[in-house]
Amino acid sequence: MTSAIPARTTTAASAEPGPHLDTGEDKGNGRTGKAPKQYSERVRAERRLGWILAGPAFVIMLLVTLYPILQAIYESLFRFRLTAPGEREFIGLGNYAVILTDPVWWSGLWTTVLITVVTVLVELVLGFALALVMHKALKSVRGLLRTAILVPYGIITVVSAFAWFYAFDINSGYINNWFGWLPGIDQDLNWFAQGPTALFVIMASEIWKTTPFISLLLLAGLAQVPDELTEAAKVDGATWWEQMRKVIIPNMKAAIMVAVLFRALDAFRIFDNVFIMTNGAYGTEVLSLLAYRQSISRLEIGLGSAVSVLLFICVLLICFVAIKLFKVDLAGSQGGK
Amino acid sequence: MLTTKAKLLWALVTVLVLVYALFPVLSILATSFKAPSDLTSGTFLPSSGTATTANYEQILVGDAQGLFLSALRNSIGISLIATFIAVVLATLCAYAIARLDFPGKKLVLTTALAVSIFPVISIVTPLFNLWRTIGLYDTWLGLIIPYLSLTLPISIWTLAAFFRQIPWELEQAAQVDGATTWQAFRKAIVPLAAPGVFTTAIIAFFIAWNDFVYGISLTSTEAARPVPAALAFFTGASQFEAPTGAISAAAIIVTIPIVLLVLLFQRQIVSGLTSGAVKG
Numbered sequence: 001m002t003s004a005i006p007a008r009t010t011t012a013a014s015a016e017p018g019p020h021l022d023t024g025e026d027k028g029n030g031r032t033g034k035a036p037k038q039y040s041e042r043v044r045a046e047r048r049l050g051w052i053l054a055g056p057a058f059v060i061m062l063l064v065t066l067y068p069i070l071q072a073i074y075e076s077l078f079r080f081r082l083t084a085p086g087e088r089e090f091i092g093l094g095n096y097a098v099i100l101t102d103p104v105w106w107s108g109l110w111t112t113v114l115i116t117v118v119t120v121l122v123e124l125v126l127g128f129a130l131a132l133v134m135h136k137a138l139k140s141v142r143g144l145l146r147t148a149i150l151v152p153y154g155i156i157t158v159v160s161a162f163a164w165f166y167a168f169d170i171n172s173g174y175i176n177n178w179f180g181w182l183p184g185i186d187q188d189l190n191w192f193a194q195g196p197t198a199l200f201v202i203m204a205s206e207i208w209k210t211t212p213f214i215s216l217l218l219l220a221g222l223a224q225v226p227d228e229l230t231e232a233a234k235v236d237g238a239t240w241w242e243q244m245r246k247v248i249i250p251n252m253k254a255a256i257m258v259a260v261l262f263r264a265l266d267a268f269r270i271f272d273n274v275f276i277m278t279n280g281a282y283g284t285e286v287l288s289l290l291a292y293r294q295s296i297s298r299l300e301i302g303l304g305s306a307v308s309v310l311l312f313i314c315v316l317l318i319c320f321v322a323i324k325l326f327k328v329d330l331a332g333s334q335g336g337k
Numbered sequence: 338m339l340t341t342k343a344k345l346l347w348a349l350v351t352v353l354v355l356v357y358a359l360f361p362v363l364s365i366l367a368t369s370f371k372a373p374s375d376l377t378s379g380t381f382l383p384s385s386g387t388a389t390t391a392n393y394e395q396i397l398v399g400d401a402q403g404l405f406l407s408a409l410r411n412s413i414g415i416s417l418i419a420t421f422i423a424v425v426l427a428t429l430c431a432y433a434i435a436r437l438d439f440p441g442k443k444l445v446l447t448t449a450l451a452v453s454i455f456p457v458i459s460i461v462t463p464l465f466n467l468w469r470t471i472g473l474y475d476t477w478l479g480l481i482i483p484y485l486s487l488t489l490p491i492s493i494w495t496l497a498a499f500f501r502q503i504p505w506e507l508e509q510a511a512q513v514d515g516a517t518t519w520q521a522f523r524k525a526i527v528p529l530a531a532p533g534v535f536t537t538a539i540i541a542f543f544i545a546w547n548d549f550v551y552g553i554s555l556t557s558t559e560a561a562r563p564v565p566a567a568l569a570f571f572t573g574a575s576q577f578e579a580p581t582g583a584i585s586a587a588a589i590i591v592t593i594p595i596v597l598l599v600l601l602f603q604r605q606i607v608s609g610l611t612s613g614a615v616k617g
Contacts, residue, residue, distance in 0.1 A: 043438075050439025057430035057489055058445050061452045064460065064486040071463035082466070133350055141351050147603040148358035153610075154543045154595035155362070158565040159588040163365040172368065172581050177379040187379075208361060213610070220611035265454045272549040276569060288458040288550070295462040296554045308459040315456050 069312060076306035082299035095306035104290065105307075109314075112286045115199065116267040119206050120260060126207065127215035127259070134215070135222045153212035161276035164205035168192070195283035202273045202284060210266065214259045221255020222248070261322045265315060287311045362592065369393070369585035376581050392582035396590070401571070405587050407559040408567035412591070415477050415563060416545035419484035424538045427492030428530075434493075435500035446497070453490035460486060461554045468555055475556045480563065483551045488541040495540060498612040499533030536609035539598055546595070564591050 039047075076095050080088045099105045130149060137145050152160070168175045168191040179185045191197040225248050233247045249256070271288040278284045280293070291311055295304025364381065369392050371383045378384050396405040434442055464483055465474070473479035503526065511521035552566030562570075568587055571580040599606065 046437050047439040050433045050437040051441070053429040053433035053437070054439075054442075054445050057426040057493060058448060060426065060485055061448050061489055064483055065452045065455050068460040068463040068467075069455075071467070072459060075463065075466070082469075130354065133354060137351075138347060141347065143603060145351065145354055146607050147599055148355050150599040150603055150606055151358050151362060151596060154599055154606075155592055156547050156549075156565050156588075156595075158549050158568055159365065159592055160361060162568065162584055162588055163361040166368050166581060166585065167361070167364050171579070172376045174379050174381045178381075205361075208357075212358075216607060216610045219607075223611075262454075269456045269458065271458065272565070275549070275553075288456065291458045291462065292550070292554065296465060301462065301466055304462045308456070308462045311456050312459045315454060319454065 069309070072305040072308045072312075075301055076309050078302045080300075080302040082301055091302075095302050096310070098303065099306055099310065104285070105310075107283060108285045108287050108290045111199070111284060112268060112270065112288075115203060115206070115270055115286065116264055119203050119210070119267050120264050122203075122207050123211045123214045123263060124256070124260060127211045128218055130211065130215035131218035131222055134219050149212045149215065152209050153216075155209065157209055157272040158276055160205050160209045161273045164201055164208070164273075165192075165277050168201045192278055193282065198278050198282055198284050202270075202277055205273045205277070206267065206270060210263065214263050217259035217262070218252070218255060221252035221259075224255070225251045257322070257325070261319070264318060264322070268315060268318060269311075287314070365585050365588050369582065369589050371582055371585075373582060376579065392586035393590075395583050396587050401583050404559065404567060404571065405564075405583075408562055408564045409591070411477070411559075411561055412546065412563040412565075415480045415484065415561070416542055418477070419481045419488050419545045420538055420542045422481070423485055423488035423492045423541050424496075424534060427489060427496050427537065428534055430493050431496035431500050434497045435503070436505060446493070449490035449493045452486055453494075455486065457487070457550045461550055465554055475558055475561050477561050479555050480548075480551055480561055483555065484545050484548060487544050487548065491544065492537050492541050495537045495609050495612070496533060499537070499609075500530065502612075503529045503533075532605060533609070536602070536605040539602055539606055540609055543595065543598075546591075 077090060077092055078088055079091045079094065134142065134145055134149070166172045170176070170188070170190045170192075173191075175191075176185060176187055176189055180187065189197070191201055229247050229251065230243055233243045238246065269288055270286050271292070274280060274284055274286050274289055275292075280286070280289045287307070288311065291304055291307040293304075294300045294307055298304075367382050368376075370388045370390070371378075372387045372389045372391065375384050375387045383389075395401050430445065433439065434445065460483060468474040468479050473482070505526070507525040507529070508521045511525040512518065516524060547565070548563065549565040549569075552563040553569060556562040556566060559567075564587065568584055571584050571587070
């Protein structure tokens, strides 16, 4: 029954509404409440100062993203190759028709979705385990554990890709030697010559590099589960698993959702690992790589822009679905608010 | 206090986590000391007696130095400048968000969030075209500007979270005690805010340092190509020689700053990452 106690009652009162996906409840300082219609000189000065300070960052963020995406939408409507600039021709949604009827797009989409789903699920489990370890760790090893965990977080993705690639590579690797006793693995196994094995290594590198991030987010969520709740459950005779399932996980649902959304959006943009390990060969092509290949390698600006726009729409869709789900969860977890 | 069994269990868990976190790094470290003839030995460590620093010599003083050192200089310069600009702008922005009341606060935070989930590749195509037209292609500035799309949003979120925790009343208290506005700010607020700003800078630097997509798309020569992109285009000493050793050595060199920052500031980085992302 302990699980029914809203965990937020302790935190909700004290915590500032911090940065959160749902900024709807931003503190607002009683903007609507206290302000009479006639703003005093001081209020107006404060507003002006607010925009003077926040404005430059805001404008730059818009310039470096909003402008390019609008430009991409515009260019996606043309047949346009940089090598033949004179033949630029308006073709409406023609590029989109070409892409959406091409099996390359669909296989890229499924590969990307597969990588996203698998890595996020594995990272959620692994990251949760790591978060539990860091949460419960003794003072003496806590620093050591955190330092170790931050190494993959900070390391360059390309470096991670090379580390995993060289370990598995048929020429320079040692994995075939070490795990030759496993069925299916022998000296002649070329991991990067067929889709499934190549995807396995790509995902392993991705998971290794990004699990620390998700585990830190989950650690923050764990820290917010009041100890009294877990203690109470323990006193009531709950097993470890019951404590997890009935007390801890329900109380950190918001943190889990945020972590999953962030990671899913990040995984969906996967590029570096695939580029280094297979460059998209053997059915490992992902959407970012497809866009890169069209516009940067083949200079097909029109087609490349259309792929970019479609990728952007996919990200928006993921966000939209997640935030719709979030709304429900956040409302539930915000307790008294 | 702990039973022997619990102690053993913790030791085991600690070792497991260490192996998980460090094994790939050790793997590439071992590869970086392998001689070319030893690369195909199929072992983790270089064969005994053959370990060599030749790979490091090749990229630092040998044939590949032009390629690697210029990339290193580009990476350091571009990442530091992009970090600096982002942190300065984000500090002002986050101060306004935490301290002042103005309409549009939510809009700024939402924009930062939207920018941070933006697929980088969608920005690259139009920039590639534009940069070629206006001459920013293959220049430092041509990378610094798009890097801001990576470093600014996270800096704003992290700093806003930090600044909200600062007891700003201290500033007034100091003024009541006779300090001038500037003194109050410098003596009471700066010491409290500085660690947050510094931590944010580290996180932003990691992100800029990690970039690959902009690096390979918006540069073409040693003039601006950063290390991750340069690694992808490394070739061996001859066309028959794989660049495995040189790439591994270069990978280790660019990992050193990361490891140092992590060793020195793990506590701050953890608090920065966790406070910025999930609260309440």
